[in-house]
Amino acid sequence: MSARDYYEVLGVPRTAKADEIRSAYRKLARQLHPDVNKAPDAQRKFTEVQNAYDVLSDDKKRAMYDQFGSAAFETGAAQEAASRARTGPHYSWSNAGGPRPGGSVNVNGVNFDPEDINSIFESVFGGGFGRADGAPSGAGRKKTRRGRAAPVQDPIEHELEVPFEIAARGGVQTLRLTTGGAGKTVEVTIPAGIESDRQLRIRGGAAEPDVLLRIKVSPHRWFRRGEHEETGKGLDLFVDLPLSIAEATLGAKVTIPTLDGSVELAIPPGSPSGRKLRLRGKGIRDSSGRIGDLFGIVKIVPPSGATLTPTEAEQLLALAAKAPVHRPW
Numbered sequence: 500m501s502a503r504d505y506y507e508v509l510g511v512p513r514t515a516k517a518d519e520i521r522s523a524y525r526k527l528a529r530q531l532h533p534d535v536n537k538a539p540d541a542q543r544k545f546t547e548v549q550n551a552y553d554v555l556s557d558d559k560k561r562a563m564y565d566q567f568g569s570a571a572f573e574t575g576a577a578q579e580a581a582s583r584a585r586t587g588p589h590y591s592w593s594n595a596g597g598p599r600p601g602g603s604v605n606v607n608g609v610n611f612d613p614e615d616i617n618s619i620f621e622s623v624f625g626g627g628f629g630r631a632d633g634a635p636s637g638a639g640r641k642k643t644r645r646g647r648a649a650p651v652q653d654p655i656e657h658e659l660e661v662p663f664e665i666a667a668r669g670g671v672q673t674l675r676l677t678t679g680g681a682g683k684t685v686e687v688t689i690p691a692g693i694e695s696d697r698q699l700r701i702r703g704g705a706a707e708p709d710v711l712l713r714i715k716v717s718p719h720r721w722f723r724r725g726e727h728e729e730t731g732k733g734l735d736l737f738v739d740l741p742l743s744i745a746e747a748t749l750g751a752k753v754t755i756p757t758l759d760g761s762v763e764l765a766i767p768p769g770s771p772s773g774r775k776l777r778l779r780g781k782g783i784r785d786s787s788g789r790i791g792d793l794f795g796i797v798k799i800v801p802p803s804g805a806t807l808t809p810t811e812a813e814q815l816l817a818l819a820a821k822a823p824v825h826r827p828w
Contacts, residue, residue: 502569505551513565517556524552534786652708654700659687659712663719666693667758667783676701676710687712692785694724694732721756724783734783734791740776741800742766755795757781764795772799 506513509523530536531545554560661672669691675684685701693699693714701710716724716731725733740755750768754761757778764776774797782791807815 502550503547505555505564505569508547508551509555511555515555520552520555524548524556528552537788652703654703654709654711656711656713658715659699660715660717661689661693662717663722664758665689666714666716667691667724669693669786674712689714690786692734692783692789722758734785734789736782736791736793738793738795739798740764740795741798742770744799744801747771747797747799755793757793758783766797770797772797 506515509515509520509527511519511523515523527548528545531541531548533542533545536545554564655676657674657676659672659674665672666689670689672687672689673684674687675682677683687699687701689699693716695714695716697714699712699714701712703709721738723737724731725735726737736758738756740753742751742753745751746753746766747770748768750770751766752763753766755764755778758781762778762781764778766776770776776795776797778793778795780790781793784790804812
């Protein structure tokens, strides 16, 4: 089966300039990265886009492709070995601590510009391509596009408040920044399941500092995340579930909210206050695919004594006498 036309894969005309090809590639790479796109064919399409960009972003390869098509790159391992001999050492995803100064990074046989690596990683993970020592790329120095060292600037720290739903599901937040007296608006990719106090890094330009964002997740009117010392963390959600005495005593079916809309929950007869009713898989799903549960916490709401007639009050006391409360003290 012949390969799809590389220009068609990237969605650009054959007359596209280098910056048009780069822009189209970045857009598609962000959309199709397997850590973001869970579609069954996302990996295949992502690889297809990588291969197309690897050829069309290189002037010599593009010229060969325009003349001979994809057959020019199907001569096997001998051509790959020759290519590596011409271009120098390559680095694999596993052993590359970061991009080589002024060079490319090879990932699964595809050459990436370091700027592309940072762009994709910032979109997917909120941070750039790390060094082997765990420090972020460019730590300790910055380089201009020509490779000249630029003065080191300390990162700017900023707090970003994120709505509960976006922190749970993932999404994009718009942020207004002021650096060097100039303002700019940036879109920050929020990974699903992020917690308060986590940090995201926005890479600055050659003459701009990085920005370290400390995430603050806004409270939700119904849901709580985690319990006790883990409040605000984890993937489990908790919501108070008010029940009447009759519903808690006799059992009932009530609606309960989830992140995906309301569902019906069966209340077992004799449910006391504080009982946890679990809805499996209805918690938060993080960017790695892990998912938590939702717990409805029973809260019995008694009727107001002032609203009961004397007869109703006597009946309630008679019912209470059949199930006396045990107090351990």
